[in-house]
């Protein structure tokens with residue numbers, strides 16, 4: 001999913017490769033890119049499930065406005081992953097409901 | 108509380124231009140933007156802009172953004188990022204969130220340049236992952252450098268939909284269709300034609316019936332609408348797709364102006380907008396609005412409006428004498444007026460003329476299918492048959508643009524004083540085949556044709572902004588304006604010198620009979 005070479009923009013700027021976890025699984029991303037970009041590059045589209053109906057949500061605005069992309073990041077729920085930079089070891093989890101991981105209150 | 112002569116909310120083209128103009132007059136200026144990167148919409152725009160030299164035409168949006176940012180920084184403007192302005196209050200005080208704190212700043216003058224947000228559209232399945240704003244797709248591919256998906260349906264045929272559609276192709280995605288509920292393509296014909304000749308079909312008078320999929324988008328069904336916007340049963344069409352992009356317009360982000368108590372007025376289809384004087388001053392003295400927040404237009408006009416408001420704020424606080432403001436604003440307004448002419452000007456919204464200003468027929472094929480009909484092309488003033496290599500200009504709508512005229516060292520192309528006029532070929536001037544016009548054309552609407560290169564062949568030169576770069580001898584198929592194969596084509600030359608700024612010139616040999624129809628080239632699979 002990454003655009004390695006682009007006819008207008010050329011090659012992406014160098015960025016350090018970092019490891020982070022998505023629902024406990026270790027995957028690779030680029031340091032400083034939005035978490036949402038790293039997830040999409042790894043084929044992850046669903047960021048959370050809604051509270052009442054459990055419907056999937058993913059990136060919608062990509063600029064921090066709509067809150068569709070929020071996830072549990074380093075244990076903190078409701079983090080907008082489209083505007084939150086990725087770092088080595090960031091722990092990203094699918095969010096279920098308004099504030100929690102699967103099985104916790106809020107589902 | 109920290110105090111500035113001018114505080115600007117929003118570091119897009121309008122805000123940065125306003126800040127630079129004011130700083131040039133000696134003001135102490137701070138700009139706040141909620142984004143991590145400055146530039147607003149401008150840094151996502153990787154295409155060459157329209158307009159004239161005064162509007163930085165033929166320069167790509169992100170390069171205009173870099174220049175603007177450098178100018179503001181050179182002039183000492185302080186730019187605060189990750190700094191959303193939460194409120195604008197009496198006495199011209201703002202509340203900003205920086206990190207975990209909220210801070211107050213006082214501005215002796217305030218310019219609100221918060222731009223716009225994308226409109227959304229609800230349809231069954233619209234909340235599925237894979238449905239996103241066209242701007243979101245643009246952010247992902249041009250800023251984050253990640254493909255939003257592999258097969259994309261674009262809803263909306265305005266300039267945003269068309270431009271993002273083409274950028275999706277450049278990023279290596281497939282665009283399965285452009286659909287729009289309106290009966291006519293809403294954006295520039297030249298943008299539509301770029302997509303159509305790559306094989307993207309247009310479905311006007313169509314809307315999305317549903318997005319399919321349970322965990323994410325796996326397909327989409329569109330259907331034709333009747334005059335009451337209801338889908339006509341039996342007209343549904345299904346596409347396999349993993350992404351649906353929505354480009355159904357923008358709305359001015361007027362929140363701050365409203366909290367400040369600036370008077371708003373209902374502008375019909377443009378929404379509720381701030382009441383402003385000629386300098387962008389709102390009903391509250393010392394508070395200005397410019398760019399998309401005061402009415403959706405373009406980056407080119409946003410930058411000029413920003414400069415006008417910046418100069419006006421400088422005048423208000425005594426940094427710029429009345430006469431100097433008048434002179435500066437006069438010159439800027441002239442540049443602004445030039446952009447506000449033509450078929451797509453705000454004042455002509457919703458009207459479809461059947462003739463151009465010059466009296467040529469407006470192409471209905473372009474407006475309903477996204478491409479000029481082969482039979483009608485020869486009727487336009489940019490298209491002439493001639494011996495040797497010569498330009499063929501398929502630019503047929505009155506849009507504010509003239510880089511083609513400036514580009515030609517031989518004076519072959521004339522747009523004239525009025526930049527919305529159609530480019531014409533001067534039959535007396537001799538084309539040397541340099542290709543500068545092809546590379547400078549913001550609409551990728553100019554081709555070079557040599558109708559006879561011997562051996563029953565002709566050559567066609569096409570603007571080409573895709574990877575991998577073609578090589579002489581590569582064989583492939585030429586596509587027509589409608590994106591359908593018309594004939595085989597062998598690459599004679601591909602050149603992309605720095606002066607062409609990434610618009611490559613691809614010259615292919617085609618059987619003579621097809622030189623008037625071959626307009627794109629695809630490598631043999």
Ligand SMILES: Cc1cc2nc3c(=O)[nH]c(=O)nc-3n(C[C@H](O)[C@H](O)[C@H](O)COP(=O)(O)OP(=O)(O)OC[C@H]3O[C@@H](n4cnc5c(N)ncnc54)[C@H](O)[C@@H]3O)c2cc1C
Pocket residue numbers: 116117118119120121122139140141142145146147148149152155156157190191192193220221222223242245266267268270271360363397398399400403404405406407408409
């Ligand atoms: C796909 C696409 C193609 C386009 N093509 C062209 C083109 O070819 N030519 C052309 O001239 N124009 C084009 N435009 C239009 C152009 O990009 C916009 O009209 C222009 O960017 C408007 O400038 P602006 O400064 O008013 O707003 P914006 O560029 O939207 O900038 C507003 C800024 O304000 C910030 N902001 C908003 N609210 C707050 C707040 N409360 N606090 C702090 N900061 C805030 C935002 O983060 C943003 O950075 C295109 C637009 C799109 C989407």
Ligand code: SF4
Pocket residue numbers: 497498514515516517518519520537538539540541542543544545555
């Ligand atoms: S190819 Fe060169 S000389 Fe010929 S019309 Fe274009 S700019 Fe002019």
Ligand code: SF4
Pocket residue numbers: 297500501502508509510511512522530547548549550551552553
């Ligand atoms: S032909 Fe000229 S006026 Fe038309 S889009 Fe190209 S540069 Fe602009």
Ligand code: FES
Pocket residue numbers: 058059060061062063064065066067068069070080081082083
């Ligand atoms: S996608 Fe809208 S806030 Fe992240």
